[in-house]
Amino acid sequence: MPAPIRLRELIRTIRTARTQAEEREMIQKECAAIRSSFREEDNTYRCRNVAKLLYMHMLGYPAHFGQLECLKLIASQKFTDKRIGYLGAMLLLDERQDVHLLMTNCIKNDLNHSTQYVQGLALCTLGCMGSSEMCRDLAGEVEKLLKTSNSYLRKKAALCAVHVIRKVPELMEMFLPATKNLLSEKNHGVLHTSVVLLTEMCERSPDMLLHFRKLVPQLVRILKNLIMSGYSPEHDVSGISDPFLQVRILRLLRILGRSDDDSSEAMNDILAQVATNTETSKNVGNAILYETVLTIMDIKSESGLRVLAINILGRFLLNNDKNIRYVALTSLLKTVQTDHNAVQRHRSTIVDCLKDLDVSIKRRAMELSFALVNGNNIRGMMKELLYFLDSCDPEFKADCASGVFLAAEKYAPSKRWHIDTIMRVLTTAGSYVRDDSVPNLIQLITNSVEMHAYTVQRLYKALLDDISQQPLVQVSSWCIGEYGDLLVSGQCEEEEPIQVTEDEVLDVLEGLLVSNLSTPVTRGYSLTAIMKLSTRFSSVNRIKKVVSIYGSSIDVELQQRAVEYNALFKKYDHMRSALLERMPIMEKTASNGPTEIVQTNGETEPSVPDTKLPPLITQPANQANDLLDLLGGNDVVPVIQTTLPTKPASAGGELLDLLGDLSLSAIPPMTAYNKNGLKIEFTFERANPNPNIAVITIHATNTTEADMTEFVFQAAVPKTFQLQLLSPSSNIVPALNQGSVTQVIRVLNPQKQQLRMRVKLTYTHKGSPVQDLAEVNNFPPQSWQ
Amino acid sequence: MMHFLLLLSRQGKLRLQKWFTPVTEREKKKVIREMTLMVLACPPRSCNFLLWRDLKIVYKRYASLYFCCGLGDQDNELLTLEVLQRYVELLDQYFGNVCELDIIFNFEKAYFILDEFLVGGEILETSKTVVGIAMEEAETLQEVTHTHSHLSVTHLPKYLNMFLLFSQQTMEEYMSKPTY
Numbered sequence: 006m007p008a009p010i011r012l013r014e015l016i017r018t019i020r021t022a023r024t025q026a027e028e029r030e031m032i033q034k035e036c037a038a039i040r041s042s043f044r045e046e047d048n049t050y051r052c053r054n055v056a057k058l059l060y061m062h063m064l065g066y067p068a069h070f071g072q073l074e075c076l077k078l079i080a081s082q083k084f085t086d087k088r089i090g091y092l093g094a095m096l097l098l099d100e101r102q103d104v105h106l107l108m109t110n111c112i113k114n115d116l117n118h119s120t121q122y123v124q125g126l127a128l129c130t131l132g133c134m135g136s137s138e139m140c141r142d143l144a145g146e147v148e149k150l151l152k153t154s155n156s157y158l159r160k161k162a163a164l165c166a167v168h169v170i171r172k173v174p175e176l177m178e179m180f181l182p183a184t185k186n187l188l189s190e191k192n193h194g195v196l197h198t199s200v201v202l203l204t205e206m207c208e209r210s211p212d213m214l215l216h217f218r219k220l221v222p223q224l225v226r227i228l229k230n231l232i233m234s235g236y237s238p239e240h241d242v243s244g245i246s247d248p249f250l251q252v253r254i255l256r257l258l259r260i261l262g263r264s265d266d267d268s269s270e271a272m273n274d275i276l277a278q279v280a281t282n283t284e285t286s287k288n289v290g291n292a293i294l295y296e297t298v299l300t301i302m303d304i305k306s307e308s309g310l311r312v313l314a315i316n317i318l319g320r321f322l323l324n325n326d327k328n329i330r331y332v333a334l335t336s337l338l339k340t341v342q343t344d345h346n347a348v349q350r351h352r353s354t355i356v357d358c359l360k361d362l363d364v365s366i367k368r369r370a371m372e373l374s375f376a377l378v379n380g381n382n383i384r385g386m387m388k389e390l391l392y393f394l395d396s397c398d399p400e401f402k403a404d405c406a407s408g409v410f411l412a413a414e415k416y417a418p419s420k421r422w423h424i425d426t427i428m429r430v431l432t433t434a435g436s437y438v439r440d441d442s443v444p445n446l447i448q449l450i451t452n453s454v455e456m457h458a459y460t461v462q463r464l465y466k467a468l469l470d471d472i473s474q475q476p477l478v479q480v481s482s483w484c485i486g487e488y489g490d491l492l493v494s495g496q497c498e499e500e501e502p503i504q505v506t507e508d509e510v511l512d513v514l515e516g517l518l519v520s521n522l523s524t525p526v527t528r529g530y531s532l533t534a535i536m537k538l539s540t541r542f543s544s545v546n547r548i549k550k551v552v553s554i555y556g557s558s559i560d561v562e563l564q565q566r567a568v569e570y571n572a573l574f575k576k577y578d579h580m581r582s583a584l585l586e587r588m589p590i591m592e593k594t595a596s597n598g599p600t601e602i603v604q605t606n607g608e609t610e611p612s613v614p615d616t617k618l619p620p621l622i623t624q625p626a627n628q629a630n631d632l633l634d635l636l637g638g639n640d641v642v643p644v645i646q647t648t649l650p651t652k653p654a655s656a657g658g659e660l661l662d663l664l665g666d667l668s669l670s671a672i673p674p675m676t677a678y679n680k681n682g683l684k685i686e687f688t689f690e691r692a693n694p695n696p697n698i699a700v701i702t703i704h705a706t707n708t709t710e711a712d713m714t715e716f717v718f719q720a721a722v723p724k725t726f727q728l729q730l731l732s733p734s735s736n737i738v739p740a741l742n743q744g745s746v747t748q749v750i751r752v753l754n755p756q757k758q759q760l761r762m763r764v765k766l767t768y769t770h771k772g773s774p775v776q777d778l779a780e781v782n783n784f785p786p787q788s789w790q
Numbered sequence: 791m792m793h794f795l796l797l798l799s800r801q802g803k804l805r806l807q808k809w810f811t812p813v814t815e816r817e818k819k820k821v822i823r824e825m826t827l828m829v830l831a832c833p834p835r836s837c838n839f840l841l842w843r844d845l846k847i848v849y850k851r852y853a854s855l856y857f858c859c860g861l862g863d864q865d866n867e868l869l870t871l872e873v874l875q876r877y878v879e880l881l882d883q884y885f886g887n888v889c890e891l892d893i894i895f896n897f898e899k900a901y902f903i904l905d906e907f908l909v910g911g912e913i914l915e916t917s918k919t920v921v922g923i924a925m926e927e928a929e930t931l932q933e934v935t936h937t938h939s940h941l942s943v944t945h946l947p948k949y950l951n952m953f954l955l956f957s958q959q960t961m962e963e964y965m966s967k968p969t970y
Contacts, residue, residue, distance in 0.1 A: 016895055056898060063804055063897065065819070084931040092901055100812040122928045132910040133810060157924070164909040171910075194915040201912045239917045242872065249916045252869050292868035327837040332868060365837040 100136040132165035140169040151183040156192040163198035262304030269305040334369035375408040383416040402437035435474025459499040461488040486534025490541040682709035705746040707738040716768040727753040760789040791911030793860040810911035
């Protein structure tokens with residue numbers, strides 16, 4: 006068998022391959038040769054073969070069949086073998102392989118080898134990729150080597166110990182004795198690795214931190230020597246003595262000085278010295294300054310030192326070197342919470358960085374700019390940020406848009422400004438705006454009552470320009486649906502009202518429905534908007550036509566909506582205007598469930614409205630107006646009736662929740678209404694947590710021989726009361742007392758006035774609709790006292 | 791700590807990979823691919839720091855090689871630029887006027903040098919001289935039956951100016967040096 010080709014020869018050969026296929030062929034051929042050589046247990050050339058395998062592995066080819074061979078090499082007596090073997094182990098093996106564990110014994114032996122370079126190999130391998138089991142097994146050996154006087158081994162043992170602690174934190178205690186005089190070493194390698202080891206221990210254990218605090222003076226001394234000492238060729242980097250060690254010491258000082266006044270005070274001088282004396286012309290000096298600034302900001306430093314640190318960062322911001330500007334922005338971001346005013350002083354420089362060409366710098370500048378926005382600088386900052394939003398890369402737009410919305414919400418100087426800002430974002434970065442912004446914006450617009458006309462006008466104009474940005478289109482179509490009447494009547498105060506006809510508006514909305522650019526969600530919005538306009542515009546026929554067309558749409562969501570709206574036109578026309586009334590002010594609360602009494606003017610569903618289908622709250626204003634008239638005008642407040650008649654089961658569930666901890670006090674039930682076979686009884690409970698709330702359950706029964714279908718119960722109370730009507734159990738009152746419809750009314754009576762109620766009942770009986778109004782005055786005194 | 795160190799050529803070929811955390815083969819390939827795309831796409835005078843997943847990426851270009859490493863969030867990016875510079879200087883000290891070819895044909899040496907400089911993602915030795923001496927002495931242990939490499943020109947320290955000889959060598963001369 007001829008000797009396997011040399012590594013270099015193989016590399017040269019493979020590099021002559023002109024195509025990927027040619028390379029693959031060569032590799033396969035060589036792999037076959039190597040495999041047969043491995044099979045023959047060839048000791049002489051194993052090393053060469055594994056080396057070649059490692060090269061092929063680097064090119065991306067599989068090399069797992071060489072794993073065991075690496076172990077054999079490690080076990081060999083020859084140094085060359087061991088070197089390649091350990092290299093192979095580090096490249097080909099990782100924790101997940103079982104083969105990995107077989108190394109443990111070899112490493113153990115090599116840790117005790119007579120040659121320090123073999124010991125070094127073992128320590129290095131263990132320190133780079135030792136698994137937790139291996140670390141546990143070999144920690145003792147590492148600890149022993151940590152105490153040796155051989156600096157070559159000591160430094161490697163220290164980093165190996167760091168790895169062991171990272172893998173098996175419980176073993177930390179074991180290394181404590183060995184750390185005793187680590188810092189008295191003169192050898193920089195040992196010093197550096199010792200500081201790393203101490204840092205690791207202090208970061209992981211508060212006890213260790215306390216224990217090692219006493220090292221602060223020693224660390225300060227070492228650092229001082231490094232700065233003051235003259236030129237040392239061995240450790241010099243551009244005129245600075247061992248910057249790596251300096252930075253590591255500064256980092257350890259940071260950890261030791263954090264939240265400890267005494268230690269922080271002990272470091273004050275040296276930090277000031279480093280901050281002022283370090284040469285800043287080269288990157289290495291700035292690296293040390295950077296670490297110094299981080300340390301100053303993190304410990305309990307005196308204010309003079311903090312100012313010094315912020316000023317250093319300010320100088321960094323003006324540096325030509327992009328890396329240094331980046332680092333400055335990053336550090337300022339960390340300190341902006343604690344030293345807000347100091348950072349504000351650099352605001353203009355930071356805002357200038359928004360215009361930098363570099364992506365990393367722009368991102369940092371953007372984050373920092375948002376952190377600096379406050380009530381005073383909102384107008385100026387927003388101008389800059391909106392300009393940035395216009396011109397930045399797409400990867401930033403979503404974050405920037407969200408940031409602008411947040412900042413605008415917190416610090417908007419006026420509602421008009423707020424709406425304008427939102428408009429600007431929607432028109433410039435409309436497609437990058439996050440999905441959850443749409444409902445938030447809708448809610449914001451709803452609540453800015455006096456701006457409705459202005460908002461809808463601006464949104465309408467924006468729609469005319471561009472219908473491709475979905476969030477903008479969705480918000481616009483929602484607004485037009487709500488406030489289309491204001492748009493057409495030209496009521497805008499804030500700016501010149503535009504002349505728009507109903508047909509033009511409907512043209513635009515219909516255009517959205519048919520456009521390719523509209524997503525299904527957007528189409529849903531525009532269909533609903535068109536429907537809402539049926540109560541605000543006079544061209545109802547046109548709307549009816551559109552709605553009926555979409556009743557056979559392929560899109561199931563659109564179809565469902567269209568069918569429901571059709572039904573509204575045909576069968577429920579009397580309810581249509583009530584259903585499609587203007588949306589009330591929305592509460593921005595987290596979902597509190599039905600146990601909250603809600604303002605009768607507000608939504609009874611406290612959760613944020615669904616993005617897809619804005620809930621059609623029935624505010625039966627017209628019918629309530631009837632009630633109002635009957636009761637003599639102003640002292641009755643209209644009532645919200647929830648329309649969730651499709652889920653009787655959950656209504657029952659809600660009731661159970663509500664009634665969970667109510668105690669049944671002895672309030673006698675009463676008959677509220679009894680006419681034409683329909684009897685309505687009220688039973689009372691008092692809600693325990695709030696004695697002002699009376700919970701009334703109505704029971705509707707039917708003594709006639711025909712069912713009463715489509716049964717709807719409505720109630721109104723005087724103004725001093727608040728009333729909440731929950732979902733009925735069903736809307737069919739079965740004939741001949743076979744069952745009842747129950748519904749819960751909750752009445753808040755803070756002024757303890759006498760309870761009065763006006764009720765309205767509608768149902769269908771034997772095919773014909775029945776409607777009746779009644780007054781309920783015979784409430785038992787206990788129900789409202 | 792450093793999580794990984796990669797050396798990538800201008801064409802996107804991997805020249806060295808050092809992983810300081812346990813990573814599966816598959817994940818390694820993924821990271822290498824993403825780093826290659828990210829780093830090679832950066833315009834010439836841009837910031838050397840990038841953010842990727844939860845790591846800070848520091849990269850620096852030396853001639854035809856990109857040195858790219860992933861750092862934890864406590865690590866000093868500016869200092870890491872110095873670390874990369876130091877590694878290049880160590881390679882230069884060892885190979886004399888180091889070029890990409892050196893690292894291709896002597897990748898195992900590049901790893902050995904790295905192992906004398908970084909262990910477990912942390913700096914092991916801050917002195918160039920000490921690393922140089924360690925490499926030389928280890929070479930002497932390499933069994934004579936295999937190589938004469940400890941006498942070869944490539945290993946003499948730079949300050950002896952032997953690098954002039956090296957850089958004028960032809961490919962044949964380079965290849966004729968005995969090794970594995």
